[in-house]
Amino acid sequence: MSEIVISTADLRKEFTVSTRVGLLRRARRTVPAVAGVDLTVARGEMLGYIGPNGAGKSTTLKMLTGVLTPSSGEVTVCGFRPVAQRTRLARQIGVVFGQRSQLWWDLPLAESFRLLRYIYRVPAADHAARLAECRRLLDLDAFLDTPVRQLSLGQRMRGEITAALLHSPEVLFLDEPTIGLDVVSKQAVRAFLADLGSRGDTTLVLTTHDLADIEKLCRRLVVIDHGRVVHDGTLPELHARYDSRRRVVVDLDTPWAGRTGVPGAVVEAVEADGHRVTFGLSGGTAGELVAALARDGALRDVAVLEPDIEDVVARLYAEPAGDDRVASR
Amino acid sequence: MGTAWALAGAGFRRYSTYRQATVAGAFTNTVFGFLRCYVILAVAATAGGMAAGYRGSQLVTYVWIGQGLLAVVQIWGWTDLADRIRTGDVQSDLLRPLHPVASYLATDLGRAGHAALTRFVVPTAVGALCFDMYAPHTLLSYPAFLASTLVAVVVSFGVRYLVNLTAFWLLDIRGVITLWQLGAGVLSGLYFPLAFLPGWAQGVLWLGTPFPAAFQAPIDILVERGSVGHRSLLLFDQLCWAALLIGACMLVQRRAERKLVVQGG
Ligand SMILES: Nc1ncnc2c1ncn2[C@@H]1O[C@H](COP(=O)(O)OP(=O)(O)OP(=O)(O)O)[C@@H](O)[C@H]1O
Ligand SMILES: [Mg+2]
Numbered sequence: 001m002s003e004i005v006i007s008t009a010d011l012r013k014e015f016t017v018s019t020r021v022g023l024l025r026r027a028r029r030t031v032p033a034v035a036g037v038d039l040t041v042a043r044g045e046m047l048g049y050i051g052p053n054g055a056g057k058s059t060t061l062k063m064l065t066g067v068l069t070p071s072s073g074e075v076t077v078c079g080f081r082p083v084a085q086r087t088r089l090a091r092q093i094g095v096v097f098g099q100r101s102q103l104w105w106d107l108p109l110a111e112s113f114r115l116l117r118y119i120y121r122v123p124a125a126d127h128a129a130r131l132a133e134c135r136r137l138l139d140l141d142a143f144l145d146t147p148v149r150q151l152s153l154g155q156r157m158r159g160e161i162t163a164a165l166l167h168s169p170e171v172l173f174l175d176e177p178t179i180g181l182d183v184v185s186k187q188a189v190r191a192f193l194a195d196l197g198s199r200g201d202t203t204l205v206l207t208t209h210d211l212a213d214i215e216k217l218c219r220r221l222v223v224i225d226h227g228r229v230v231h232d233g234t235l236p237e238l239h240a241r242y243d244s245r246r247r248v249v250v251d252l253d254t255p256w257a258g259r260t261g262v263p264g265a266v267v268e269a270v271e272a273d274g275h276r277v278t279f280g281l282s283g284g285t286a287g288e289l290v291a292a293l294a295r296d297g298a299l300r301d302v303a304v305l306e307p308d309i310e311d312v313v314a315r316l317y318a319e320p321a322g323d324d325r326v327a328s329r
Numbered sequence: 330m331g332t333a334w335a336l337a338g339a340g341f342r343r344y345s346t347y348r349q350a351t352v353a354g355a356f357t358n359t360v361f362g363f364l365r366c367y368v369i370l371a372v373a374a375t376a377g378g379m380a381a382g383y384r385g386s387q388l389v390t391y392v393w394i395g396q397g398l399l400a401v402v403q404i405w406g407w408t409d410l411a412d413r414i415r416t417g418d419v420q421s422d423l424l425r426p427l428h429p430v431a432s433y434l435a436t437d438l439g440r441a442g443h444a445a446l447t448r449f450v451v452p453t454a455v456g457a458l459c460f461d462m463y464a465p466h467t468l469l470s471y472p473a474f475l476a477s478t479l480v481a482v483v484v485s486f487g488v489r490y491l492v493n494l495t496a497f498w499l500l501d502i503r504g505v506i507t508l509w510q511l512g513a514g515v516l517s518g519l520y521f522p523l524a525f526l527p528g529w530a531q532g533v534l535w536l537g538t539p540f541p542a543a544f545q546a547p548i549d550i551l552v553e554r555g556s557v558g559h560r561s562l563l564l565f566d567q568l569c570w571a572a573l574l575i576g577a578c579m580l581v582q583r584r585a586e587r588k589l590v591v592q593g594g
Contacts, residue, residue, distance in 0.1 A: 067423045069587055083587070090426040102421040106343045118335035119425055119432075147346070 005171055005203050006041035006064060011073035012227075013059050033059040035227030036073070043170070044200040046193075048218030049207045052317045056227040057207040058097075061175050064205070065095050078170050091120060094164030098176035101156065102163055103148040109159045110144045113166060120167035127166060134162040137192050154185035161189065165196075171203040172196070178210050190216050211309045223316055231316060235309065242315050244307035245280040248289055252277065253298035265289045332427065333435040340439025351443075354400055355451035362396040362452045366460060369521075381524035386463035387552040391522055393456025394548050400448035401441050401478060402485040402543050404513045410493035411502045423586065430578045434486055441482045463552050470553055473564065477547035480567040485543040487574025488513075494578070497585040512538075518545030524554070535566055539574060542567040 013034040018026045034056040041047055051057055062068035063075060066082030066089050075082055080089040095102070103112040117127040135141055138158040143151055151159065157177060164172060174193075178186045194217055196202050206218060214221060214235070221238060223231040231238055247268065255274030264283025270276070279289060286304045293299045344351070369388050373380045383391065399405075410433065413419040422429050456462055465471060492509050496502045514520055517540035523531055535541050546563045549555065 062420070065424060067420050067586075086423065086586075087426045087428065090424055093424075095424050097420065100418055100421055102424065104339060104343065106346050107339060111339070111342070115335050115339050118332045119427060121332070 002042045002044065004040055005043050005078055006039060006205070007074075007076050008037055008039045008064070009074040011037045011039075011060070011063060011075055012071045013056075013063060013068065014071045032227050034063070034070075034224075037224065037227070037229055039222065039229070039232075041203060041205065043203055044197075045220060046197040046204040046218045047206065048214035048221045049205055049224070050209075050211070050214060050221065050313070051224040051230075055224045057224065058175055059227075060224070061095075061097075061173050061205070061207065065089070065093060065173055091167065092170045094167070094169035094172045096157075096160045096164045096172075096174045096177050098157070098174075098179040101148065101160065103156070103159055105149050106147060108145045108147055109140070109151065112148065112159070112163060116163055116166050122167050126168070130166050130168065131162070134165065134192075137195065138162060138188060154181045157181060157185070157189065161192065169202070171205065174204065174206045174208075176208055177206070178208060178213055186210070186213075193217055211313060215309055223313070225317060225319075230319075238312055238316070239307045242312050243282065244312045245282050246286065246307055247305040248279045248281060248286050249303045249305065250277050250279070250290070250293055250299060251275060251301040252293075253300050257296070262289045262292045333431075336432055336435035337439030337442065340436035341443045342439075343436075344440050344443040351447050355448045358396045358399060358448060359452045359455050362393050362456055363459075365396070366392045366456070381522060382554055383522060383524070383552065384463070386461050387554065388522075389456065389460045390463040390552050391548050393452055393460070393462060394551055395519060395544070396452040396456070397449035398478065398481070398544060398547065399519070400444040402481045403437075403441070403444070403489070404485055404517060404519065404543060405510050407489045408493060408502070408506065410490065411496035411506075414493070414496040415500050428579070430490065430575065430582055433490060434483070434575070437486045438479075438482060445478075465551060465553055467553070470551060473560070474547055474551040477550045477564055477567060480564070480571050481543045481547050483571040484539050484567060484574060487571065487578055488539055488543065490578045491574065491581060494581050494585055513540055513543075516540040517543055518548070522548075524549075535563075539570040542570040 011034055012032070014030045014032050016028055016030050018028045021027045037056075037060060049057055049060070059068065063070050064077055064082060066077075066080075066086035069083050077089060078092040080092070082089055103109065104115065107115075113127075113131055116122075117124070122130075135144070138161065140158060140162065143155050143159075146155075148156060148159065161174075161177065177193075178189055181189065190213060193204065193206075197204055197217060204217070206213065208214060219234055221231065221233065221235055222229055223238075231241070245266075248265070252275050256270055256277045262284050265279045265281055265288075267277060268280045269278040271278075281289070290299070290302055366389060369380075369392055370385060373383075373385055373388055378385050380388065410419070413422065422432070425432065465474075488509070492502065492505055495505050499505065516534055516538055523534060523541055523545050526534070542563075546567050549563055550560050553560070
């Protein structure tokens with residue numbers, strides 16, 4: 001078992017909101033934003049933390065980074081209590097909140113990076129080496145001298161990620177780092193994070209609504225809904241839980257006759273007058289199925305579709321919330 | 330220390346990117362300097378050239394140095410922190426390995442440095458060219474003025490920071506700001522020298538409020554009003570207020586962080 005860098009036990013946060021009822025009366029109501037999260041993350045893990053809007057993701061991240069006091073429960077990050085030891089923890093973590101900027105709005109990007117070296121007291125050589133690497137991998141050179149307020153969202157986001165990494169944090173928290181980015185910027189950010197994760201010494205906690213981020217980056221997936229963890233495991237485990245299947249779509253020269261003899265291959269759709277058939281695989285392999293079809297002759301084309309992450313996550317979100325749900329793992 | 334310098338440098342450069350605002354500000358302060366100067370000289374003339382222990386040239390200095398100091402101590406109009414609290418951007422400040430009060434103070438000193446080189450210099454030079462300004466008789470008054478101004482910036486920062494911190498509770502602090510600006514203008518000695526007031530009122534203001542320490546003190550030290558002992562007391566009053574306010578900032582900051590909520594998802 002490798003070293004644990006993040007652990008929470010029954011972590012909770014309730015917000016009190018007061019709403020107006022009538023002219024002068026106000027009613028106070030508590031909103032449970034995080035309702036008992038137990039989480040253990042080991043060094044070097046890349047964790048996808050997902051859930052529908054309002055599930056409590058950002059609230060959890062705020063508590064993990066020490067900017068929000070939990071209502072109850074235990075939290076330890078890098079051996080620190082986040083709120084009580086916030087400034088010491090700050091040296092060990094890097095944070096990117098997609099909708100916020102940690103850069104100096106009026107100053108050129110390069111100037112922000114220079115300041116961060118002093119703030120985190122990073123040795124000049126380390127700082128220069130890390131910055132050079134980020135400049136190369138994230139293509140920063142073109143806008144390094146531009147004031148932050150004049151950067152496009154994608155440019156700024158690359159700057160934010162660099163800023164979060166210059167002090168070599170042990171844990172990197174990313175709250176929707178790819179929000180609003182175009183395809184190219186998204187790919188650049190993902191490739192960069194994948195590279196970072198593959199080295200194994202930085203722990204990554206990522207929230208996103210773009211499930212492709214998760215597919216590309218995170219082996220482990222924690223799904224929360226209404227403040228509760230409803231799944232904690234790998235993506236294949238999630239697919240298994242919802243019985244999501246791989247699909248094989250075949251194009252035939254002669255219309256589909258109606259049998260394969262391969263157990264576990266279920267016909268899901270027959271289209272184009274029987275020339276195109278979609279099978280769902282719940283056992284058996286695509287190879288067996290294709291071989292069986294080829295024996296019958298007339299197989300023109302084959303496509304194998306992996307189970308869709310969007311589908312399975314949508315099914316998970318759609319389930320009614322309740323205490324009876326069991327998280328796997 | 331390197332960190333403080335770097336932050337002060339950032340504060341300095343941030344303001345140096347707004348050249349037009351600097352020019353406009355210096356121009357406005359200078360225009361109002363003329364108005365205030367003519368008014369106060371007219372008042373002094375009716376009193377036989379001398380008013381509340383100030384001679385005519387001292388009053389001229391009081392006005393013009395005051396017009397310059399206005400931007401340096403920045404008694405008015407600083408809502409950076411309150412804005413960041415309201416939008417939730419304050420989160421980034423809390424995620425630094427620094428005490429927020431220390432980093433905001435360092436940045437503010439950089440801002441004051443920029444104002445000293447631009448917005449202080451212009452009205453002072455114009456005043457010296459157009460009027461007969463009082464120059465200190467003892468050399469020591471210059472470094473004493475410098476020190477007093479530095480402490481005045483800290484005092485003013487302390488009050489501004491506290492006012493801004495109320496945003497954690499109120500979110501919208503326009504009401505508080507209006508009240509503070511109204512009070513600061515009258516009570517700091519900006520509209521008229523506090524020595525114009527009866528003795529008991531002066532005592533209440535100097536001991537009971539931080540406003541004179543943020544403005545009147547450095548001016549009285551430069552124009553050498555009262556004895557050396559009196560002026561040392563002013564500096565002492567300033568130092569006490571600075572310490573008290575920074576302590577209060579830290580305390581309130583802690584309370585705000587523990588009890589309250591950083592806005593926004
Ligand atoms: N400052 C606050 N005051 C009151 N309620 C809040 C506050 N911040 C968040 N909440 C509530 O807590 C819940 C969780 O919010 P949170 O921002 O953690 O969601 P999220 O999972 O990050 O959602 P999204 O995907 O939309 O970013 C929501 O119901 C939200 O309304
Ligand atoms: Mg969020």
